[in-house]
Amino acid sequence: MYVHFWGTRGSLPTPLKADQVREKIFRALCLSRSHTLTSDEAVRSFIDGRLSFAVKGTYGGNTACVEIGGQEAFVLCDAGTGLRDFGKALIRSGRGKGPAVFHLFLSHLHWDHLQGFPFFEPAYCGGNRIHIYGCHADLERAFVTQQSPPGFPIPLSALGAEIRFHTLEAGQTYAIAGLSVRPIFQSHPGGSYGFSFTSGAKKFVYSTDVEHGPEAQEADSPFIDFFRDADLLVFDAQYSLAEAIGPKETWGHSSNLLGVEMAVLAKAKRLCLFHNEPALDDEALDRFLGESRQYLKIHAPDSPLQIDLAYDGLRIDL
Numbered sequence: 001m002y003v004h005f006w007g008t009r010g011s012l013p014t015p016l017k018a019d020q021v022r023e024k025i026f027r028a029l030c031l032s033r034s035h036t037l038t039s040d041e042a043v044r045s046f047i048d049g050r051l052s053f054a055v056k057g058t059y060g061g062n063t064a065c066v067e068i069g070g071q072e073a074f075v076l077c078d079a080g081t082g083l084r085d086f087g088k089a090l091i092r093s094g095r096g097k098g099p100a101v102f103h104l105f106l107s108h109l110h111w112d113h114l115q116g117f118p119f120f121e122p123a124y125c126g127g128n129r130i131h132i133y134g135c136h137a138d139l140e141r142a143f144v145t146q147q148s149p150p151g152f153p154i155p156l157s158a159l160g161a162e163i164r165f166h167t168l169e170a171g172q173t174y175a176i177a178g179l180s181v182r183p184i185f186q187s188h189p190g191g192s193y194g195f196s197f198t199s200g201a202k203k204f205v206y207s208t209d210v211e212h213g214p215e216a217q218e219a220d221s222p223f224i225d226f227f228r229d230a231d232l233l234v235f236d237a238q239y240s241l242a243e244a245i246g247p248k249e250t251w252g253h254s255s256n257l258l259g260v261e262m263a264v265l266a267k268a269k270r271l272c273l274f275h276n277e278p279a280l281d282d283e284a285l286d287r288f289l290g291e292s293r294q295y296l297k298i299h300a301p302d303s304p305l306q307i308d309l310a311y312d313g314l315r316i317d318l
Ligand SMILES: [Zn+2]
Pocket: 010, 011, 064, 110, 112, 113, 209, 275
């Protein structure tokens, strides 16, 4: 099993701007001053070895879409704008034009989790089958409405792929695409659902768009049980602790520090902070990750937990 992040930004797409690219180039050139970079190889090795991620790369701006790879069919969580890049990559590889089967799990129906679907090329290809799962009663209506006038010119019913909707119930366990899948209800405006996926000895938990209260850290919290021993936990860490318990309380998201505490309690092996705040640039996200790792050293110095911050294009093998 592997997890590939196609879209990691929260709330709305966040493209990189020209002045931000210019600043990255400026910083890279400043840092190169004392290095002799006379060959392409030397330049590449300088980029890889000497530049921070914020200078040499970007966390990306696509909204939520995460692929669970290595399965008998294509399995995805959420249909944010990252779904478009996933579809394009599949078409390029020759595997997206059908017949292919897709299983798409929706955490909830806010637009940052739906808006990539009208641009998902495999949905336009006859012979493909797309199963869409969610726990909201109006799951199908949300997809139909998104592709209705005046919002979009092509109705859902005109797409070439066969599309089926399936309503799941929190607390139940389902066998889908060779995975054992369990949804859990999460506190978020309109409600959202996290999903745990297990295959053999591997467990992946996708839990975004959730505001946890203090009870989440109690030993009998259903979330600690839900996250327990996860090989990878994707956690909504849109906010800092100060934001989460201050001005943005009740906005429906959690903090990086709470993610660290809950992952430690649940003995998760790896934590990936997710639903990145659109107001944070790459430098700020680098600092956010650094602070999260620093907090782990203070909070649980003996914990083997590994912490990452999701970026568009990140792949984690479980
Ligand atoms: Zn969201």
